[in-house]
Amino acid sequence: MVELDLQSRYILKTRVDATSYEDACDRIQTWATTGRSGYVVAANVHVVMTAYWDSQYQRILEDAALVTADGMPLVIGLRLLGIPGQSRVYGPDLMLAWCDRAVQCGLPIYLYGGTTPMLEKMSAYLQQRFPGLPIAGAHAPPFHPLSAEEAAADVARINQSRARVVFVGLGCPKQEQWMHRHQGQVNAVMIGVGAAFSFFSGEVSQAPRWMMRLGLEWLYRFGQEPRRLWQRYLVNNPMFVLLFGAQVVKYRILGGG
Numbered sequence: 001m002v003e004l005d006l007q008s009r010y011i012l013k014t015r016v017d018a019t020s021y022e023d024a025c026d027r028i029q030t031w032a033t034t035g036r037s038g039y040v041v042a043a044n045v046h047v048v049m050t051a052y053w054d055s056q057y058q059r060i061l062e063d064a065a066l067v068t069a070d071g072m073p074l075v076i077g078l079r080l081l082g083i084p085g086q087s088r089v090y091g092p093d094l095m096l097a098w099c100d101r102a103v104q105c106g107l108p109i110y111l112y113g114g115t116t117p118m119l120e121k122m123s124a125y126l127q128q129r130f131p132g133l134p135i136a137g138a139h140a141p142p143f144h145p146l147s148a149e150e151a152a153a154d155v156a157r158i159n160q161s162r163a164r165v166v167f168v169g170l171g172c173p174k175q176e177q178w179m180h181r182h183q184g185q186v187n188a189v190m191i192g193v194g195a196a197f198s199f200f201s202g203e204v205s206q207a208p209r210w211m212m213r214l215g216l217e218w219l220y221r222f223g224q225e226p227r228r229l230w231q232r233y234l235v236n237n238p239m240f241v242l243l244f245g246a247q248v249v250k251y252r253i254l255g256g257g
Contacts, residue, residue: 006066009081012243013058014048016074017067018083021097027066028098031189032107032164039064039179039190042091044071045218049236050173052243057173060180065189068094072215073240080248092196092206095167099130102165108136110158110188113169114197116140121201136161141170155185166190169197195221 007018019027024040031038041047041064051058061067068089069075078086102109111119119138127133139157146154158166166188168175175192182190198204207220222233 007083008067009078009083011074011077011081012048012052012240012247014043014051014061015067016043016048016069016078018078018086019066019068019089020087021089021094024066024068024089024094025097025101028165028189028191029101029105029107031065033105035187036065036189037184037186039176039183039192040066040068040094041176041179041192042068042070042089042094042194043074045073045237045240046232047172047176048074049240054173057176060173060176063180063183064176072212072217073237073244076215077244077248081251088212090212091191091193092199094191095193095196095200096129098165098191099126099133102134103130103132106134107164108134108162110136110161110163110166111138111169111197112141112154112158112166113175114140114201118197118201118203121203122197125200125202136163151182155182159187163188167196168192169194171195 008015009018010016028040030036041061043061047061047070051061068091069078069086070089070091072088075086075088099109101107111122114122119140123135123138127135137157139154141150141154166186168179168190170178170192171194172192175194179190179192195204199206204224207217211217211220218233218237
């Protein structure tokens with residue numbers, strides 16, 4: 001559940017927490033060193049809209065220890081709802097920030113998701129960028145739904161590695177569902193980072209930083225994978241603008257800011 005001292009706002013039906021890379025890493029470090037089993041969600045418009053239509057998924061987000069504003073629309077949303085200093089806490093950059101912290105603290109990480117070649121490339125990239133990074137293990141689960149025995153074996157493998165933070169790259173909504181299902185079983189902090197596995201393995205290129213700053217990352221990604229992402233960006237995004245616009249109008253009318 002959300003920490004008592006964590007400032008949050010609801011964007012549509014999803015709680016989004018006010019945080020920063022340093023604050024998020026501080027919280028993750030506290031949870032990791034005290035043995036807390038919990039999970040972090042990096043939320044973007046796709047996550048928020050999935051939760052809007054799916055109440056079960058919305059409850060999964062509500063149970064997260066931390067929900068960051070991964071996308072610029074949610075950063076702007078928090079600002080419009082009374083948190084003016086909010087900045088983006090982007091999943092792939094949070095992963096890099098934590099890897100840097102992991103080297104300093106000696107807290108091992110685990111990589112779960114993707115494919116075996118992807119994990120090999122990403123592990124090499126991370127260890128080159130962060131010399132001394134303790135990677136306790138990595139596993140690419142099969143793409144079919146896991147049996148109870150396969151799921152239990154994955155949990156046992158992670159726990160036996162003694163990793164303190166597990167990066168989960170299964171994509172939305174699978175990674176959030178997996179983290180929620182295994183909360184209390186995986187003895188580590190789980191962080192859903194989705195496309196970071198594709199980015200850091202070199203299989204997909206990231207948008208230029210100037211496009212990210214302008215909130216145009218979606219356009220870059222849509223240009224790369226139009227057949228896979230058309231519904232996410234051409235249906236979900238306009239619907240989000242309409243629904244959240246109505247929320248902001250109501251917030252202003254009721255004197256929220």
